[in-house]
Amino acid sequence: xxxxxxxxxxxxGDNINTDxxxxxPYLTIQSPEELAKHVLENENPDFPKNVQKGDILVAGKNFxxxxxxxxxxxxxxxxxxxxxxxxxxxxxxxxxxxNVGISVLESDELLxxxxxxxxxxxxxxxxxxxxxxxxxxxxxxxxxxVLGILEAGGLVEKVKMILGERG
Amino acid sequence: xxxxxxxxxLARASGKESVKPGDVVDAKVDLAMxxxxxxxxxxxxxxxxxxxxWDKDKMVIxxxxxxxxxxxxxxxxxxxxxxxxxxxxxDNFLDVGRGGIAHQILAEGGWVLPGMLVxxxxxxxxxxxxxxxxxxxxxxxxMAAVFALGELWMRVPENVKVVVNGPLGxxxxxxxxxxxxxxxxxxxxxxxxxxxxxxxxxxxxxxxxRLAICNMTTEMGAKTGIIAPDDKTKEYLAWTGKEYEPIVSxxxxxxxxxxxxxxxxxxxxxxxxxxxxxxKGVGELxxxxxxxxxLGSCTNGRIEDLRxxxxxxxxxxxxxxxxxxxxxxxxxxxxxxxxEGLFDIFLESNATICAPSCGPCFGGHGGLLAAGEACxxxxxxxxxxxxxxxxxxxxxASPWTVAASALYGEITDPRSV
Numbered sequence: 136x137x138x139x140x141x142x143x144x145x146x147x148g149d150n151i152n153t154d155x156x157x158x159x160p161y162l163t164i165q166s167p168e169e170l171a172k173h174v175l176e177n178e179n180p181d182f183p184k185n186v187q188k189g190d191i192l193v194a195g196k197n198f199x200x201x202x203x204x205x206x207x208x209x210x211x212x213x214x215x216x217x218x219x220x221x222x223x224x225x226x227x228x229x230x231x232x233x234n235v236g237i238s239v240l241e242s243d244e245l246l247x248x249x250x251x252x253x254x255x256x257x258x259x260x261x262x263x264x265x266x267x268x269x270x271x272x273x274x275x276x277x278x279x280x281v282l283g284i285l286e287a288g289g290l291v292e293k294v295k296m297i298l299g300e301r302g
Numbered sequence: 303x304x305x306x307x308x309x310x311x312l313a314r315a316s317g318k319e320s321v322k323p324g325d326v327v328d329a330k331v332d333l334a335m336x337x338x339x340x341x342x343x344x345x346x347x348x349x350x351x352x353x354x355x356w357d358k359d360k361m362v363i364x365x366x367x368x369x370x371x372x373x374x375x376x377x378x379x380x381x382x383x384x385x386x387x388x389x390x391x392x393d394n395f396l397d398v399g400r401g402g403i404a405h406q407i408l409a410e411g412g413w414v415l416p417g418m419l420v421x422x423x424x425x426x427x428x429x430x431x432x433x434x435x436x437x438x439x440x441x442x443x444x445m446a447a448v449f450a451l452g453e454l455w456m457r458v459p460e461n462v463k464v465v466v467n468g469p470l471g472x473x474x475x476x477x478x479x480x481x482x483x484x485x486x487x488x489x490x491x492x493x494x495x496x497x498x499x500x501x502x503x504x505x506x507x508x509x510x511x512r513l514a515i516c517n518m519t520t521e522m523g524a525k526t527g528i529i530a531p532d533d534k535t536k537e538y539l540a541w542t543g544k545e546y547e548p549i550v551s552x553x554x555x556x557x558x559x560x561x562x563x564x565x566x567x568x569x570x571x572x573x574x575x576x577x578x579x580x581x582k583g584v585g586e587l588x589x590x591x592x593x594x595x596x597l598g599s600c601t602n603g604r605i606e607d608l609r610x611x612x613x614x615x616x617x618x619x620x621x622x623x624x625x626x627x628x629x630x631x632x633x634x635x636x637x638x639x640x641x642e643g644l645f646d647i648f649l650e651s652n653a654t655i656c657a658p659s660c661g662p663c664f665g666g667h668g669g670l671l672a673a674g675e676a677c678x679x680x681x682x683x684x685x686x687x688x689x690x691x692x693x694x695x696x697x698x699a700s701p702w703t704v705a706a707s708a709l710y711g712e713i714t715d716p717r718s719v
Contacts, residue, residue, distance in 0.1 A: 150489055150577060154685045159665035163368065163375035165342070177692045197490035197523060201685060202664070203425040205342060205442040226494050226525055227425060231441035280326050280455055290443045294350040294450050 140191060140218045140238070140257040144249050145182060147175070147194040152201035153228060157210050164206075167213035174210040188215035191255060193246050195221065199228020208232040218257055220245050220264065220274070233281055234290040240264075242274040304552025306461045307530055308496035311436040311549065315419040316456075323460040323558070330453045332418040332435075333360055337404050337660075338367045339423035339442055341379040344386050346446035355390050356452035362394040362413055363387055364404040367660045371398075372667035402632025402658035405429035405600035409513055410632060412542035416531035417549045421448060425520050426600050426682065432512035433539070434531035434549065436496070439520065459494050459525045460558040465501035468566035473716045475610070475700035476511025477602055477680065479503065480518040481571035482563060485581025493523035495558070498551065503565055504529060509538045510606040517601045518682050521578040570715055572678075573698035576686045584703060587713045592697070594677040595626040595708035596689075598656075599663045602680035602701050603631030605638050611705035612644045614719055615651040621711035626653035627669045633658060653708070665689050671696075678707040 155178045157170060164170055175182045192211070198221035199207060208231045211219070218238045232239045238259055249255060249266055256265040262276035277285070287293040305313065309321050316327035336343055340363050347355075355361060363383060368376035380397075387395040401407045404422065408414050408430050416434030420427065423445045430437035440454065448454050466479055497519050504512070512529050519527025529535075530550040539546075570584040597603070597611050608630060620626045628648050630636040636658060639645060648655055662669035663681040665688055671677055673693030681689075684696035699707070702716035709719065 152685050154665070154683070154688055158687055162664075162666070163338075163373070163379055165345070177687055197493065200489060200523060201425065201683060203339075203423060203439040203441055205339075223490060223493060225490075225523055227439050227441060230444060234441055234443040278326065278457075290447055291346055291349045294352070294447045298351055298450060 137217070138259040140189070140259070141254065142189040142191040142217060143187065144191055144193050144251060144253045144255055145186065146246060146249070146251045147178065147192065149195035150197045150200055151178065151194055153199055153204050153207040154201055156199070156207035157204060162204060162206060167209050170206055170210035171213035174214045183214060186214045186216065189217050190215055191257065192216050192219045193249060194219065195246055196223050198224050200225035203227045205231045205235065208235045208237050212237050220257070222246060233284055236289045238285065240274050242272060244272050248272060303556065304554035306496070306551040306555040306557070307434065307498060307528055307549055308436050308461060308526065309458060311417055311419055312456060312458050321458045323458050325458040327456055327458060328453050329419055329456050331360065331421050331448050333362065333413060333420045334445065334448050335362050335364065335404055335408055335420065335422035335427065336445055337364050337424060338376070338379050338383070339445070340386070341382045342442040343423060343445045343449060344382060346443045347449050350446055350450055352450035355392065355449045358390060358392045360452070361392055362396070362408065363392060364396040364401045364407050365398060366401070366403045367664065368666055369398045369659045370657065372661070399633060402635070403600045403603065403660055405517065406603065406631040409433060410634060412539065412544060415539065415544055415546040416535060417547055421445070421454065426517050428519050428524065428526045429513055429517040429600055431516040431519070431526050431528035432509060434529060434535055436526055436528060438526045457494070459496040461556065462492055462495045462497045463557040463560040464497055464499050465560065465562040466499060466503040466565060467501045467562065468503055468564045470503055470507060470565055471568065473702045474568065474570065475602070475702060476507060476514035477700040478568060478571045479565055480515045481573050481581050481698065482565070482568060484518060484521045484573070484579050485571070486561070487522040488579045489522060489577055491522045495524050497524045497527045499527065499529050505532065508606070509534060510604045513604070514601050521682060570700060570703045570717070572703065572713060573684055575684045575695045575697065578684060578698065584713065584715045590697070590713040591676060592624060592678045592707055592712060593675040594669065594671060595620070595624055595704050596662055596669060596677055596679040596681065597627070597701055597704050598629030598631060599660065599681040600631060601682045603629055603635065605635050607680065607701035608635070608639045608644050610701040612647040614702065614705035614709065614716060615653065616647050618651055618709055620652045620708045623711050624708050626708040627656060627662065628653050629656045630658055662689055678704050678713060680704045
């Protein structure tokens with residue numbers, strides 16, 4: 136499991152909903168790569184065109200609110216986003232992100248402490264973020280059971296393990 | 303220390319004497335609902351190496367988002383789901399013409415009973431909380447885990463008590479109450495929490511209002527909205543003949559927060575674009591032109607909602623610049639509305655009547671908006687591009703306000719009509 140990240144920051148505001156992340160016309164698409172082409176396009180048209188593998192999304196309050204559509208974290212993952220740091224997450228999105236294998240961290244401070252395009256480093260286990268100027272921001276580490284799912288490689292792998300044990 | 307209704311349900315479902323907020327439990331699911339999302343659930347289910355669903359009798363699959371299929375892609379989703387339910391022997395499958403909007407079906411079909419733990423692949427699953435169940439929305443992969451194992455990890459949420467007092471005024475709906483509450487809490491005001499409703503208003507209103515209230519609890523970030531079962535619940539479920547234990551919160555249960563609302567002088571509420579918490583009294587909205595008026599959805603597509611709109615539209619014509627769409631939330635509501643003569647009223651007023659579906663509410667199909675157009679809608683979300691173009695506007699209101707606005711071509715107080 137990946138616990139350290141280094142990537143370029145894309146900033147978003149408060150209450151980015153899953154309709155913003157994956158607009159409804161694309162909900163019947165099953166290919167993650169196709170979904171990635173439209174991710175957050177209404178919010179920032181440059182994002183799906185220019186996002187690169189390993190980029191880090193930094194957002195405000197209530198990220199991923201609204202619909203339970205799992206297309207949203209799937210699209211972000213396929214677009215290359217490895218980690219999202221937000222002031223807070225909507226609950227279904229938080230769970231979906233972990234289940235599809237995107238790491239999520241909560242930080243009140245980060246959004247205001249970084250610039251768009253800045254390179255930052257994140258240590259998930261320690262819950263520490265280092266900005267390009269060397270500033271260290273502390274966050275709450277993920278709960279143990281959540282880390283357990285990430286360690287297993289996502290919920291699919293975890294259930295596979297359980298089913299295997301049951302025979 | 304006492305437990306809330308939500309805590310009691312999660313304790314029972316996880317086989318524990320008691321639970322408290324912050325506990326992480328593995329809870330056994332009593333009912334799992336999925337709609338078109340089931341197609342994506344199937345993919346994850348297969349990747350898990352699962353062969354057979356854990357209990358086909360505890361599952362309901364209801365097609366509601368793209369019905370009848372809106373294009374080849376949605377038709378393909380439906381086909382995959384039909385094949386899966388056949389292969390798994392899932393009898394509880396409601397295809398086009400047999401059901402309607404999933405949340406309405408769970409309530410009216412007697413699927414949900416007080417005290418149950420209900421999960422659904424839809425964020426508006428808390429609708430079922432109106433029947434005293436702990437009902438929450440989950441993702442596709444999580445639902446695949448439920449299909450395979452019948453259980454899911456849950457963090458026991460903190461509880462918020464919302465007390466609503468006072469008589470609900472003429473031509474007012476549960477929708478006006480919940481819009482007022484969401485406007486007060488804001489869209490992130492109850493993230494992760496279980497919101498329990500109580501008070502003299504909640505006691506006095508019928509199930510239709512309660513379902514609307516629990517439905518939109520999602521819009522303040524809550525994990526669930528719940529109302530303790532009472533005589534109205536009993537009456538609503540009487541036809542099913544099913545037995546249940548009417549669990550309620552203990553007197554000394556702990557709530558992290560309690561807010562009280564008095565609706566005695568409440569005026570009709572409208573959530574203005576682009577967020578559900580941007581709520582204003584109808585009196586503040588002068589000369590707001592609308593191009594479409596939509597009545598339907600899991601929030602407000604029930605028979606009571608159609609009757610409300612019909613009372614306003616009877617003998618009148620929808621404004622020449624407005625197209626009004628009426629969409630009963632289920633097949634049975636559709637039939638009842640027809641039998642009650644409501645369709646004659648709608649058709650004579652130049653409204654169009656469509657089959658039950660989530661279509662326009664989530665911007666899927668059937669009644670979408672062009673740039674620059676505005677819709678007054680009885681649905682639950684008004685995000686940018688929610689019902690079509692990113693340049694369109696959605697105003698959320700009660701069925702009364704939706705119908706009154708259709709007549710005048712601008713947002714209108716239904717009490718003035």
